[in-house]
Amino acid sequence: MSVLIDQTSRVLIQGIAGNFGKFSARDLKSYGTQVVAGVAQGREVKEVEGVPVYPDVRSACRETGANAIITYVPAVVAFDAVLDACDAGCKVVVYPGDGLPVQDAIEVRAAARANGAVIVGPNTPGVISPGKAKLGFMPSFCYTQGRLGVISRSGSLSYEACLRLTNAGIGQSTVIGIGGDPVKGLNAAEAVELLHNDADTDAILYLGEIGGNDEYAVARYAARAGAKPTAALIVGKAAPPGKKMGHAAAMVGSHADSHGAKVAALRAAGVRVADKLAGLAAAAQAALDAAKS
Amino acid sequence: MLLTESQSKDMLRAHGIAVPEGLLIRKPDQIKRWRGELPVAIKAQVASGGRGKAGGVLRANGVAEAQFAAKQLCDMKFGGEAPRALLVEPWVAHEREMYLAITIDVTAGGYVVLYSPKGGVEVENNAPLQYAFGSPRAFRAHALRKLLGEAEPDAGLRERLITLVRRMLYLATAADAMTVEINPLTVVDGKLIALDAKIVRDEAAAFRHADLAAEMEDARKREPKAMARALADNLMMVWLDGEVGLISGGAGMTMAAMDMIADAGAKPACFLDCSSNPTPAGYKLAFSILDSEPQVKAILFSIFGGGTQIDRVALTLHDVLKARKSKKPVVIRMNGTGREACDAYMKEVGLLNHDSLEAAVADVVQKAGAA
CATH class of the missing domain: 3.30.1490.20 (ATP-grasp fold, A domain)
Structure with a gap:
């Protein structure tokens, strides 16, 4: 068993009739993930890429047993789309879009929790359990099955990191893109708990950045008794203070936001922090080795 | 977007909060x-x-x-x-200076209240009390009252603080504010007055606030010309004043490339993330901005694409580079979905698609130094 998704997951794509929805349907199917249904508000279509299209999430879930959703709709309607998914009883929803207002992210998160569901995102490439299932649009060739759980605030950095891991012979259990926004459906503290409780994960790699306090949550986890060995890379060392680095949450406002403060806190908690990208695979391997001993 | 004090106080006043x-x-x-x-x-x-x-x-x-x-x-x-x-x-004569704010916290999944009985310019030296509640609808006055009891012996003042937090929360919800901070907050004749205020509004919510959209437009106009052009076309750009131009995709990879350039002893010219506008127009503009800045000596184009299919990026880049006039050296590193097609497109414009980011950074730093 992996976390959030596995080979039994039955995927529904919201916004399947758009260009990106079509691309993703083909991409997920070619990875062997079961794409069983689509929803396409505002479009009169019955089928896209061989996938039946339903008028709403509830009827789609009832007809097809869909239990995991990826939502490709613009930020202005994302709140309503995710509520549709939660009200239908779906327990895993990935919202990859960026530009979701923070108020909406707060309400989406609260609605999901009230329904016992998990929202992954916004601003994420999704989740992949290599060799089992994919609920996102990360480049599949970067990943290989293994026992390292990965959490990342950045999509592009997670592709680069996982390709390096794969090339170094380090496979991944589940790679969770928690996203770069200030309020997340699944934050680092919660993602770490999922991997902590996953029997297929021996060690954890966290890919973080400046700004926000997710890194401190990871440090608190690593310091506690019985925590799985953890490695990390924090980017944004060269970023100047007071400037937003693309991600809405990536900004050094106070000392605690800075690269130096975060690396120090993680190291003090026993996390193996790579100084640079080139040291990432070695740090991850050290965490896996520590799990064996 | 961070508002000025006077803009912030106008919003406080409109929500029934006393200001001078x-x-x-x-x-x-x-x-x-x-x-x-x-x-x-x-x-x-x-x-x-x-x-x-x-x-x-x-x-x-x-x-x-x-x-x-x-x-x-x-x-x-x-x-x-x-x-x-x-x-x-x-000039408001006052004795007490308190700190009161509501702000976004990722671990709380939404808002927290921060309160310190000693505010003012040195507030960062005293850790404030914190009440995390997330959704505005989950705010509970009684939970805040309990917390304030530890720090604020005056029961009457505690109640006024709670009423004030409620108004700040209404403001934050109505105006899509991520932070509403009052520092210092003081008491004059038993009444709470906001002597200084800072509000941060959520730029992502500009589509439902005409005033915020207009304010962002004004802020763009105050930027240097190159920045204003980038921001107007939805490229995320921060000017860093170095000699190595960087055109990238995704915030994390852009920062990773910046860090690697700095580790190699050079200085990045910018943080320039094209992932919000990965179109011919977007990439063309990115090159045009960096080509027109004399201090930029060489340009690294580094993209690891997932949803941004990299074969399409390579074709676009091929066309942009063919039409480009500048002689500034360009170094390429592309990988991601559809990567097989990249090398051939780059070969047609006489460029090598580097295997690793390390190799590309070493190449661009060397070329920037030689120029």
């Missing part, structure tokens, strides 16, 4: 219009922190003194920014 009655002036001699009490506080209006410590607030006892102080402030800069205006307010 001030006058906003654009030029020092407009201070003659002041009809309020003396002495006055004259405050530089900038959207950056640390103004108090930097001497951006002056006290004046009479009109002549006020005019002199106003001229002085207009000639100063705060975090590189010249004051857009001055706020003139009656």
Whole structure:
């Protein structure tokens, strides 16, 4: 068993009739993930890429047993789309879009929790359990099955990191893109708990950045008794203070936001922090080795 | 978007929160219009922190003194920014300075209340009390009351603080504010008054606030020309003043490339993330901006695409580079979905698609140094 998704997951794509929805349907199917249904508000279509299209999430879930959703709709309607998914009883929803207002992210998160569901995102490439299932649009060739759980605030950095891991012979259990926004459906503290409780994960790699306090949550986890060995890379060392680095949450406002403060806190908690990208695979391997001993 | 003090106070006032009655002036001699009490506080209006410590607030006892102080402030800069205006307010004699804010916290999944009985310019030295509740609908006055009981012995003041937090929360919800901070907050004749305020509004919510959209447009116009062009076309750009141009995709990879350039002993010219506009127009603009900046000696184009299919990026880049006039060296590193097609497209424009980011950074740093 992996976390959030596995080979039994039955995927529904919201916004399947758009260009990106079509691309993703083909991409997920070619990875062997079961794409069983689509929803396409505002479009009169019955089928896209061989996938039946339903008028709403509830009827789609009832007809097809869909239990995991990826939502490709613009930020202005994302709140309503995710509520549709939660009200239908779906327990895993990935919202990859960026530009979701923070108020909406707060309400989406609260609605999901009230329904016992998990929202992954916004601003994420999704989740992949290599060799089992994919609920996102990360480049599949970067990943290989293994026992390292990965959490990342950045999509592009997670592709680069996982390709390096794969090339170094380090496979991944589940790679969770928690996203770069200030309020997340699944934050680092919660993602770490999922991997902590996953029997297929021996060690954890966290890919973080400046700004926000997710890194401190990871440090608190690593310091506690019985925590799985953890490695990390924090980017944004060269970023100047007071400037937003693309991600809405990536900004050094106070000392605690800075690269130096975060690396120090993680190291003090026993996390193996790579100084640079080139040291990432070695740090991850050290965490896996520590799990064996 | 960080608002100025006077913009922030206008929003507080509109939500029933007491602030001193001030006058906003654009030029020092407009201070003659002041009809309020003396002495006055004259405050530089900038959207950056640390103004108090930097001497951006002056006290004046009479009109002549006020005019002199106003001229002085207009000639100063705060975090590189010249004051857009001055706020003139009656000098409020006060004893207490408290800190009160609501702000976004990722671990709380939404808002937290921060309160410190000792506020003012040194507030960062005292960790505030924190009440995390997430959704505005989950805010509970009784939970905050319990917490304030530890720090605030005056029961009447506690209740006024709770009422104030409620209003700040209404404001945050209605205006899509991520932070509403009052520092210092003081008590005059039993009444809470916000002496200074800072509001950060959520730029992602501009589609439902015409005033915020207009404010962002104004902010773009204040940026240097190259920045303004990038931001207007939805490229995420921060100017860093180095010699190695960087065109990238995704915030994390852009920062990773910046860090690697810095580790190689060079300085990145910019943070430039094209992932919000991965189109021919977007990439063309990115090159045009960096080509026209003389201090940029070489350009690294580094993209690891997932949803941004990299074969399409390579074709676009091929066309952009063919039409490009500048002779500045360009170094390429592309990988991601559809990567098989990249090398051939780059070969057609005489460029090597580097295997690793390390190799590409070494190449671009060497070329920037040689130029």
